[in-house]
Amino acid sequence: MSRLIHSTPRADGFRMPAEWEAHAGCWMLWPQRRDTWRNGGKPAQLAFVEVARQISRFERVTMGVNADQFENARAMLPSTVRVVELSSNDAWIRDCGATFVVNDKGETRGIDWNFNAWGGLQKMMYFPWDQDQLVAAKMLEIESLDRYQAPLVMEGGSFHVDGQGTLLTTEQCLLHPNRNPDLTRAEIEQRLSDYLNVEKIIWLPRGVYEDETDGHVDNLCCFARPGVVALTWTDDKADPQYERSAEAYDALRSARDARDRPLEVHKIQQPDPMTMTKEEAEGLDVVDSAFLRPAGERLAGSYINFYIANGAIVLPQFNDRHDKDAGRKLAELFPNHQIIGLQSREILLGGGNIHCITQQQPAG
Amino acid sequence: MSRLIHSTPRADGFRMPAEWEAHAGCWMLWPQRRDTWRNGGKPAQLAFVEVARQISRFERVTMGVNADQFENARAMLPSTVRVVELSSNDAWIRDCGATFVVNDKGETRGIDWNFNAWGGLQKMMYFPWDQDQLVAAKMLEIESLDRYQAPLVMEGGSFHVDGQGTLLTTEQCLLHPNRNPDLTRAEIEQRLSDYLNVEKIIWLPRGVYEDETDGHVDNLCCFARPGVVALTWTDDKADPQYERSAEAYDALRSARDARDRPLEVHKIQQPDPMTMTKEEAEGLDVVDSAFLRPAGERLAGSYINFYIANGAIVLPQFNDRHDKDAGRKLAELFPNHQIIGLQSREILLGGGNIHCITQQQPAG
Numbered sequence: 001m002s003r004l005i006h007s008t009p010r011a012d013g014f015r016m017p018a019e020w021e022a023h024a025g026c027w028m029l030w031p032q033r034r035d036t037w038r039n040g041g042k043p044a045q046l047a048f049v050e051v052a053r054q055i056s057r058f059e060r061v062t063m064g065v066n067a068d069q070f071e072n073a074r075a076m077l078p079s080t081v082r083v084v085e086l087s088s089n090d091a092w093i094r095d096c097g098a099t100f101v102v103n104d105k106g107e108t109r110g111i112d113w114n115f116n117a118w119g120g121l122q123k124m125m126y127f128p129w130d131q132d133q134l135v136a137a138k139m140l141e142i143e144s145l146d147r148y149q150a151p152l153v154m155e156g157g158s159f160h161v162d163g164q165g166t167l168l169t170t171e172q173c174l175l176h177p178n179r180n181p182d183l184t185r186a187e188i189e190q191r192l193s194d195y196l197n198v199e200k201i202i203w204l205p206r207g208v209y210e211d212e213t214d215g216h217v218d219n220l221c222c223f224a225r226p227g228v229v230a231l232t233w234t235d236d237k238a239d240p241q242y243e244r245s246a247e248a249y250d251a252l253r254s255a256r257d258a259r260d261r262p263l264e265v266h267k268i269q270q271p272d273p274m275t276m277t278k279e280e281a282e283g284l285d286v287v288d289s290a291f292l293r294p295a296g297e298r299l300a301g302s303y304i305n306f307y308i309a310n311g312a313i314v315l316p317q318f319n320d321r322h323d324k325d326a327g328r329k330l331a332e333l334f335p336n337h338q339i340i341g342l343q344s345r346e347i348l349l350g351g352g353n354i355h356c357i358t359q360q361q362p363a364g
Numbered sequence: 365m366s367r368l369i370h371s372t373p374r375a376d377g378f379r380m381p382a383e384w385e386a387h388a389g390c391w392m393l394w395p396q397r398r399d400t401w402r403n404g405g406k407p408a409q410l411a412f413v414e415v416a417r418q419i420s421r422f423e424r425v426t427m428g429v430n431a432d433q434f435e436n437a438r439a440m441l442p443s444t445v446r447v448v449e450l451s452s453n454d455a456w457i458r459d460c461g462a463t464f465v466v467n468d469k470g471e472t473r474g475i476d477w478n479f480n481a482w483g484g485l486q487k488m489m490y491f492p493w494d495q496d497q498l499v500a501a502k503m504l505e506i507e508s509l510d511r512y513q514a515p516l517v518m519e520g521g522s523f524h525v526d527g528q529g530t531l532l533t534t535e536q537c538l539l540h541p542n543r544n545p546d547l548t549r550a551e552i553e554q555r556l557s558d559y560l561n562v563e564k565i566i567w568l569p570r571g572v573y574e575d576e577t578d579g580h581v582d583n584l585c586c587f588a589r590p591g592v593v594a595l596t597w598t599d600d601k602a603d604p605q606y607e608r609s610a611e612a613y614d615a616l617r618s619a620r621d622a623r624d625r626p627l628e629v630h631k632i633q634q635p636d637p638m639t640m641t642k643e644e645a646e647g648l649d650v651v652d653s654a655f656l657r658p659a660g661e662r663l664a665g666s667y668i669n670f671y672i673a674n675g676a677i678v679l680p681q682f683n684d685r686h687d688k689d690a691g692r693k694l695a696e697l698f699p700n701h702q703i704i705g706l707q708s709r710e711i712l713l714g715g716g717n718i719h720c721i722t723q724q725q726p727a728g
Contacts (some may be wrong), residue, residue, distance in 0.1 A: 003443045021527040060365070074505075080365050081365065082365055082366070082505055085448075085502055087433075141438075141447050142506060167409075
């Protein structure tokens with residue numbers, strides 16, 4: 001049973017833990033849209049299988065699959081991965097799925113945000129997104145966890161928390177008129193605070209250049225531990241990413257967290273600019289309502305879009321000269337985690353990366 | 365994770381418990397076919413909701429629902445019922461779902477039978493039955509329980525066990541050429557024995573008159589406890605059911621169970637003969653491939669088709685003069701169970717009753 005709870009996590013003593021706190025498991029959704037994933041989804045499916053396989057070495061992985069792909073997903077995934085029927089319009093569970101909160105008694109509940117496919121009728125990525133809107137409730141039903149329905153258009157990738165009262169987000173996304181045009185900044189802060197149980201919200205101006213999500217913070221920067229942030233970076237001032245990272249750096253360095261600590265910021269050199277090839281673009285179905293991904297388009301590649309599993313970092317790699325350096329830096333930032341690099345271009349071609357396709361469920 | 369196990373339950377020390385042994389919960393599937401359930405499924409949905417609601421007072425109930433009915437089912441069911449997306453072609457989880465087995469260590473596994481929609485291409489109830497065939501695996505994935513794939517066309521309603529090595533079934537169903545034409549009776553016995561871990565199989569000739577399942581035993585008779593059987597009965601020798609019940613009575617009275625006990629047989633007077641009304645028949649969609657249910661057809665009504673929950677018997681009622689007597693008799697047979705009678709004509713119209721739409725998962 002999964003009851004709908006009408007109060008808020010803050011009122012009930014629940015908070016969102018940091019991603020590095022212990023997990024019960026990880027949730028994913030199976031990629032199959034042929035207008036998002038090239039060649040009928042097959043290359044992306046292989047990439048998702050590898051992400052699931054690696055994470056399942058450290059924690060339980062549940063893969064949600066549309067009915068028509070259940071047998072294929074079950075056959076492609078190792079038996080260590082739990083495969084459940086769970087329809088979606090695409091595979092971005094970080095954004096459409098539940099965000100979990102816990103209390104001191106070890107109870108877990110879920111937050112079901114409003115989801116409008118990254119911009120609603122003004123700028124959705126696809127239409128409709130009716131099944132995405134049910135993903136959070138279905139996850140919580142399977143787990144028999146109670147559910148809060150948050151009055152906020154929000155994706156899980158647009159915030160990060162340190163588990164100690166601090167939240168990172170971007171103005172580009174959360175204040176975008178295609179998300180919550182009727183709410184003021186103060187009202188949005190109040191709702192973040194009520195649902196994630198945070199005291200301090202650090203607003204960064206913009207996300208990564210050409211990020212289709214209107215600047216999700218989870219592609220730009222993240223906490224490595226309380227007081228410590230990793231930020232995607234380039235030293236190339238001619239790159240449009242430069243000023244975005246620089247302004248985020250300044251905002252982070254001038255901020256204090258919920259416990260009044262200054263933030264230590266570690267720069268992670270981005271991969272060299274990448275674009276979608278003609279062959280890749282030709283592998284996509286053309287659908288009127290879909291967001292077009294033309295050849296030559298810059299891909300919003302970033303090493304920051306990693307997943308923190310129990311004891312491991314699952315890190316995007318791009319066959320790029322910066323791959324190894326990113327791995328080394330993250331090994332320093334996460335000395336107790338094994339660093340697992342995975343080639344993730346096929347995920348990036350769909351518009352996100354490893355963090356976008358995963359959602360941790362904290363240990364109860 | 366749910367591994368496919370290549371041995372057999374018997375070899376691994378697993379057995380199917382009797383239905384009255386402790387349950388972890390009960391599984392159901394949501395009715396929606398408009399060629400099975402009249403008036404777009406709505407009256408049946410209300411009946412299923414009531415069955416789920418009553419059982420959920422005693423044990424966890426999980427309702428599997430096709431994606432297109434998820435929101436409707438979630439809205440109609442009480443929050444005490446877990447609702448999961450789980451596609452099926454119709455709502456008979458007793459027959460298409462997993463049969464659970466347990467071992468002495470408290471571990472649970474599932475058996476995934478071959479399902480051919482009660483007769484395969486010779487006499488299926490509908491076409492296709494592709495989603496029904498996946499129901500067992502999906503149940504076990506959700507629960508992370510390992511799975512045996514049994515090499516036998518079989519429905520859960522075609523056998524009953526006493527949990528002490530004895531199985532009841534009918535020749536009409538299990539020896540029917542539309543089920544396992546290539547297997548001899550001895551081979552079928554061997555497989556039942558290997559998968560359910562029974563030593564003694566009691567064959568009854570035929571099931572209930574006009575039962576669409578080719579004579580499932582779960583509409584005819586069942587164990588009330590080891591050595592004690594309840595049998596649907598009529599004293600009207602002109603009723604075609606008379607000789608079917610009488611021959612089952614004789615077979616039961618001349619049998620010995622796995623522990624060499626004779627069987628005590630309790631007759632439960634059947635409801636008076638019922639037929640589908642014109643109005644009911646007109647509420648069904650006509651579909652070429654569907655089994656037609658014309659007005660005037662005799663319905664295979666039986667009080668035996670009840671579900672044993674933890675501490676309760678959920679008993680079909682038909683607004684019939686025998687309803688109360690059936691309740692009284694079952695109260696005597698199950699002195700430690702509360703008897704809950706539910707009007708179930710809407711379920712019967714679809715071709716089965718409360719036992720057919722439920723499947724117990726034993727406590728691990």
